[in-house]
Amino acid sequence: MSDTEPNSAPAYHDSTDRTHSHSHNPSNTRAVRNRLARVIGHLHAVERMVSDERDCAEILVQLAAVRSALNNVCKMILREHMDHCVIDAIRENDTASIEELNKAIDLLMK
Numbered sequence: 001m002s003d004t005e006p007n008s009a010p011a012y013h014d015s016t017d018r019t020h021s022h023s024h025n026p027s028n029t030r031a032v033r034n035r036l037a038r039v040i041g042h043l044h045a046v047e048r049m050v051s052d053e054r055d056c057a058e059i060l061v062q063l064a065a066v067r068s069a070l071n072n073v074c075k076m077i078l079r080e081h082m083d084h085c086v087i088d089a090i091r092e093n094d095t096a097s098i099e100e101l102n103k104a105i106d107l108l109m110k
């Protein structure tokens with residue numbers, strides 16, 4: 001998958017094998033991917049800290065930062081989904097999509 005294809009389907013909808021009838025805002029998709037790439041880089045750095053037997057408290061602080069960054073990615077995706085997919089789902093009386101989102105929110109809020 002290329003980073004430079006703004007019209008490619010967002011990877012974060014792939015797991016359900018469902019596609020939306022519309023596309024997300026390409027700049028948002030790019031922003032989400034950039035944030036995720038940063039989180040992955042951060043996580044690799046934490047992995048190196050563990051290998052190097054760095055101070056546990058330091059490692060925990062870094063993991064807390066990763067978790068907070070991931071929460072922000074969730075927020076970005078949720079907001080975009082609300083702005084586009086959910087509005088369309090309501091318009092098209094697509095209750096399955098709304099139910100799917102409710103399930104996702106339940107898991108997020110655990």
Ligand SMILES: [Zn+2]
Pocket residue numbers: 020080081085
């Ligand atoms: Zn969506």
